[in-house]
Amino acid sequence: MFTIKAPAKVNWFLEVKGKRPDGYHELETVMQAVSLFDEISVEDRADGELILTCNIDLGAPEKNLVYRAAELMRQHHAPGRGAQIALNKQIPHGAGLGGGSSDAANALIALNRLWDLHLHKNVLQDIVARVGSDCAFFVEGGTAVCTGRGEIVEQLPDIGVFHLVLLYPNDVCPTPQVYGELSRDLTYSPRNCYLFLPAKMDAPQLASGVFNRLQESALKVSAKLRAAWESTAHEPGVLVRFVSGSGSSVAFLLNDEAAAQQLEDSLTARSLGRAYAVKTLPGGAVWG
Numbered sequence: 001m002f003t004i005k006a007p008a009k010v011n012w013f014l015e016v017k018g019k020r021p022d023g024y025h026e027l028e029t030v031m032q033a034v035s036l037f038d039e040i041s042v043e044d045r046a047d048g049e050l051i052l053t054c055n056i057d058l059g060a061p062e063k064n065l066v067y068r069a070a071e072l073m074r075q076h077h078a079p080g081r082g083a084q085i086a087l088n089k090q091i092p093h094g095a096g097l098g099g100g101s102s103d104a105a106n107a108l109i110a111l112n113r114l115w116d117l118h119l120h121k122n123v124l125q126d127i128v129a130r131v132g133s134d135c136a137f138f139v140e141g142g143t144a145v146c147t148g149r150g151e152i153v154e155q156l157p158d159i160g161v162f163h164l165v166l167l168y169p170n171d172v173c174p175t176p177q178v179y180g181e182l183s184r185d186l187t188y189s190p191r192n193c194y195l196f197l198p199a200k201m202d203a204p205q206l207a208s209g210v211f212n213r214l215q216e217s218a219l220k221v222s223a224k225l226r227a228a229w230e231s232t233a234h235e236p237g238v239l240v241r242f243v244s245g246s247g248s249s250v251a252f253l254l255n256d257e258a259a260a261q262q263l264e265d266s267l268t269a270r271s272l273g274r275a276y277a278v279k280t281l282p283g284g285a286v287w288g
């Protein structure tokens, strides 16, 4: 049996470059893995069944990204193999933190080992990108520029340790609705993320490059997100705050761990939602 930890992500930068003929949006985004984790355990099943269990109600397993990615991997690379997959979810759903996508990618990393397949990372990325646009990033994690629908991943060097707080305002932002809101007005001049990615940055430099084109749309879609946003305009020690991806989470960048812990405590005490002090992660799987 293997256990792997599936990290959440934030987007330091997200620009929507336009609408594509297939209905998706062309993206340029800088994704960052952070230390809030779901946990996935995989165990071999001699009977060839693929069974997914979870600590929360998942609905039909066939619709779950983990199940769909595992089934694709089995069909193409491991016919007849079975697995028991146990998912322990801590990352809020519909939060712009990539939980479901990270679960799918990390389940494939675990199954690759369990079934002794030795598939290259690029193959895992190709499989998992078929179940969701931002899944491929989580095969390596760390920091990466993602383009296309989000599935074209260019790994960046490790940026070092930065401290953040994530605030989930107890509401989901449906991704299609957030993109739909933005699509009403695609007349801006797109920004370019490379302008803010020197090899080594300190926290204020990083803060000055943060941008999310979906932020205003997400704030329109969720009233609870807007309320949380408006209540946190002047938090002590915060270098920048931003909505992560299509929301509904707000991320706060701070100078150090003590400041992050203080903010987590303060947000929790004020019942603004679920708050998590986290740090940035380098690339590579986190085995549990």
Ligand code: C5P
Pocket: 023, 024, 025, 026, 027, 131, 132, 133, 134, 148, 149, 150, 175, 176, 177, 179
């Ligand atoms: O690929 P995924 O299923 O994660 O995307 C969910 C939804 O988000 C899509 O159906 C689409 O409405 C929107 N989306 C988009 N452009 C992207 C990624 C997602 O419009 N690049």
